Each structure stands twice: as C-alpha cells, then as structure tokens.
Amino acid sequence: MPQTSEKIAVIGIGDDGIGAASPTVRQRILDAQLVLGSDRALKLLPEECQAERRVLSADLEDVAAQLESVGSRRAVVLIFGDPMFYGLARYVTEKIGKDRFDVVPHVSSMQLAFARVMESWDEAYLTNLANHPLEAILERIRTAQKVGLFTSPAQPPNRVAEALLAKGIDYFHAYVCENLGARDERVTRGTLDEIAAQTFASLNVMILVRQPNAPDRPRDAIGRRLFGNPDEAFLHSKPKQGLTTSAEVRALALAQMDIAAGSIVWDIGAGSGSVSIEAAQIARDGAAYAVEMDPEDHGLIKQNAERFDVGNLIAVLGKAPDAFNDLPDPDAVFIAGGGREVARICTAAFERLRPGGRLVVNLIAINNLAELYEQMGAASHNCRVMMVNISEGADQLGRLSFESLKPSFLLSVVKP
Template identity: 55%
Template structure:
C-alpha cells in the first residue's frame, strides 16, 4: 500500500484498478495484450509506475514476459499469495502434483489430455472459456470422473466456493475472477476417447483405456511406432507382448499382422481386464489377453516370430534369456527399457547371443504455448533394444 501510495501512475486491468480508486495516482487501464502493457510502461517510464495485477505475477502472470522484454533490472516484483494457492487452501487439497494451467494462453485441448493422467488440475479460466465450458468439454470427452470446485473472487468480501460434479458445474454461471480445481474421484479408471479415424498403428494414447493414473503402463505413441517397425511384423506373425500393460502394442500389432496371432501377457488382473476392454473396443479378433507371469504364462503358447518386452523390472534380462529359447530362428526381440542398468544388461545379452543388436534412444518433446511463446517439454527418454535370433545352421 505504501508503494501504491507513492506511485505517480498505476497501470492495470480495469477490474483491478477499481480496487485502488481512492489512490490519487494516474490510472492507465490496459487489456491482457502484453504488447499494450509494454507500450504503457514505456510511455510512462519517466515516472514512478506500478503495474498492478491479480494473483501471482510470476505464476502464469505478466512478469516473466516483462523480464524477457524489458530486463529484470527495470522493476521489482512484489507478490501476494497467488489465487491458485488460495484456491487449493480453501478446498483443503494438496497441489504437490497437480497439473496447473492458464486458459488465457494454453488450449483447452491440453487440459483434456492432462486430465487422463492427473489426480488434480488447477485452472485459471477466462471469460471466453469459463468453468461451465471446461465442464462441458470434459464431459464431451467422457471424462466425468472429477469433482469440481469453482473459487470466485478469492480474498475479497464476496468470495464464494462452489463445488459439484461436472454436470452440475456445466449448468452454472460464475464471475470472471475465478479459479477452477478438478479433483479426480478415487478408484475410477480412465475412459478412452472416440475411436473414429482409428489407425493401424500410431493411434493417440488417449484412445486406449488405461488404469487410474499409472504412468508408464502405456507405451507412448511415438515409441510404439518405432518399436513396431523394429519388430518387422509380417501378415501372419505370431507375437508375444510380455508385460502388455493396457495392450496398446498388442492391439496395433494385431491390426498389422491381420492373419497372425498376438498374445498380450500381463500379470496384473486389473490391467488384464483393461486389455480385454481395449481388444473389444478396437475389434481385433486375433489378439488374446493372457493373465499370468512370464515365463509360466507362455508355456502353452505357440513359438513366436517376435517378442516385445516392456522392461521396467530387475528381472528383464532373465525374461529376455527365456524368451530367446522359444523364439523362432530369424525371429526378433524388441525390449522397451527405461533404466540404463537394464539397457546395459540386455544389450550385452543380445550382443553376445543374438544378431544385429541395436539400441535406439527415444527422446520426445512436445510444444506447449505459454505467454505468446512456444516452449518444449521433454518426456522421459526410453531405450529400445532389438536383435534377431540367428538362423539354424544347415
């Protein structure tokens, strides 16, 4: 308040300036356009200027842009408690691992994608995309498993917190100054998006039914495409997918090897059920879900032309060794690994016992749009190790 009282010029959104009407400084209203804000600051650079914003200026706020545009030495940042922090405090929910987004500079589609793997989501909504629109969009994607809170006018005398399921929120209207929080209901599995435009391979991750967020149980689309190419599938290939998770590799292998037989081997009963649901959703008749632990689970299966192994455990080398005894001569093994320890062990095994051992590191980054700039967020790197079983000597 002392700094505001000493200011000669106060720049801000009209909704913010209304709170400092009694202060004698010149008021300069601006919209959310960042270039307009910079022009206003430059125009009054010979005076003591305060740029007044709501929430935290360094949390999806204007300060990052001003730091880049004008330089950090041009101003001081004096934050208050952010409205996002206040909102989570009001509903008494942790936001340690919450997905946080500002719909003023991030597309609603990114929130839909995040909703499939997030336990909690915190959103700055906008007048163009209010809470009711967010709720309708999520419901339209069959994402009805969130309890919603809309926190209006946080910190002011007319503060209000509304809670309900998404259908209830989709039918209500809220004030423009709000934070929306979505908290996933416990023990509710994910639901896939529409299968319209289904591809033989490289389907988006969202079209597969997945367990309540268990990161790593679904082979990502980009990794899946490369793995399937390394598997060198034929029209009638017999394929084992060991540690199949949600079955995405099995299903796409089944669509490529239309006359073949694909066995999705999974020891987790819940995931085994999801594999069966995905098989039914995609209508692949040549994929069979096998509940059990390798190698016992494959004892009665026909010898494979190709084996895909999801290698997240310490026993992955042993599984590869046992699979090598069953795979047909000339057949291929492709192993998806996340640790360098497993990578070293499996590559050493393949290099000594198999042919054409190859390692591919897959490191994918996706663009996100923030403050009128595109930035790239990298996914964790993964390793694909592939090799071919030698043909029998004549």
C-alpha cells in the first residue's frame, strides 16, 4: 500500500513562541521533522527542537511548492496570530487541499488590537492592505462604524490617514497598535491629522472608530446614491441628452444583473457610463468595464467616473464585439441595444459570460425584443422579459397628473 502523507500542522504563535502553547501543540512542534516559518518565528523555537528548520518564501506560489515537497515527513508551519485570518493557511488550504492540513489558531493581532482599545470587533470592517489597494476600500471605510486594518510597508498608518483626509473622511478616532504582544508594544490614539504626522513600527494594526453622530459621507457627496442616481447627476454630450439609461430602468437592470462585491461587469455601449459607474460602486472589490465606440462619450465616461470617485471603472474605447478580446470574462453584462447588431453582440457577450452569470439587455424596439428573446431562450431556460412602463407624477394647475416615461423592455438571461 502507498504510504499516506502526514498532515501538515499550521500553528499560530505569538511573540512568546511556543511557551504559551498547550502541551499537545507544544509536543507536536517538538516531534516535527521539519519546521517552516519566517526567520523571526524560527528563532523562537527552543533548542530541544531537533527538526530541520526552513525559512518560508515570501512568494505564495513558492510557499505552496515548499509545502507540496514535504512528502511524508512530520511538518509544522509556524505563523504569527491566526493562520486563517488573512493568513497563509487560507491560501495553501485552497491551493493544495484542506485534507492535507491541521490548523491551530493563536490570538490574532487584530483581536489583540481591539482588546487593547476596548472596542468590540464583531461588526467592524476588517481588511488587509497588503492584499487590497487603499483606494479600493475607501468607500467601505467611509460608511463603516469601525474599521480594522492590517497595514503594509507601502501603506502605513500615516498614509492611510492622509488618504482619508484627502477624501474628506475626517470623522474617525484612530488607534495604531504597534508590536502587539512584544515588550515594546505601544498603542497611539489620535485624530487622523495627528496620525498623519507620525511614523510607526512596521508591525502594526490600525483601528478607526467613527465619532458619534458623524455623517456617512463627505458633505460634497450628500445625495449620491449607490445606484439609481438622477439622470442629471451624469455629464452627457448635448446632442445625445436623454439617451442615457434612465434612473428607474437603471435600478431595475442592476437588480437583474445580481452584482456581487467582487464581480466583473461589462457595460456595452456605455454612453455616458451611468450603468457602469453604479455597477462599479456595487462591485467595490471587482471592476466594471465600460465599452464605448464614440470617442466623445468615452471621454465623458472618464469624467463621470472621476466625478463619482469610482476607481474600479475601466473605460474601453472600441467597438463591440471586437473590444471584448482583451477583457476578463464577466459575471454580469449590460447592453443598451436598439440596432441591428444587438443580437450578434449579445451572442458574443453570452459566450464570454461565466457560468451562472447574467446578461441584461435594455431594448426599445419590440421587433428586436422578439428576435433576441427567441435567440436567448434557446441558449438558456432561464430567460425572462419585463416591460418597464413608468409614469411620474406632475403638478398641472394645482392638480396631480401623471406623465408617462418612454416605455422600454428589459431582457435578462442566466447562463447555465
């Protein structure tokens, strides 16, 4: 029978090494034939540990290769804090397989930080700036009550504070917790202005706590909605004024697209970019690609993206479907179509759509709708159509009346 490989133990430790570990965990480390970890972690091993010691690579792909080469040896990986909380174990268990590992957590530095400042963290927004650009998470911070950040050498606490202040997000008390668990541990409390003027040790956690009764957003952004913004909030080229997807239809379309935080979205024939901008705001950890063949509108998309402070929108100048070649496969696609090419464009987009993804098309002409419904219905059993016919109340000589907006159709199809 083939020899079964030992499970690799991924064990969390603190700055006190294995001294604080339970007797069972301590013995597992001492019995190991191979111990992997950072140079700092390996130096904490006692002399009685006779295992081969190997420094883990800083590159995750190399780490996976190191662990795959362990073979049948009894191996231990030492990680500071909780290996599953923004730690290495999350990556390697998915890369190599969960059945190859045992994970033993230690108190996370994030837990320690919140304990030091006497704040609960069960509803805090937590993230790691080593994996997420600061610009991509500013909107999440803006609306949060509490925030916990693993900072990085490229994005230390003072730069975080500077970036928040530059966006008008000035309503947080800030704490920087350095070298948690070590003898030189230090906790600094201050305003963002005060934190921006200081430097800190590289090992730190930054906590932000919203001041009581602070508004959710900077004053100059009051009235901005996640989706369904008024049509006049977007810049348009004057000859095409009124050709944008209306706020009412846009809201329905975005709901049908079922966009998640990490979605990749295509907006084909983006015009002024109203749909792709709001899609980007919803897909805050993903990206929206606004494809537009008109150079003037392409420029307007960029202006509107800047106006709405959307950093994850990519304006693509090109004609569909040729412009699809260099785009990543989407989770959701929106097409505003009325011309003869709409069926061909929809087919090309549907082919690139990821399984389970959604294609939503806004049409005005009923003859285009019938053709597209037959085509998409043959491609998926989950194809539906709705007619959007909305009337808006208006005052006429002191009496309430209703004026109909131009009716249109929304076709949505889910890829099997």
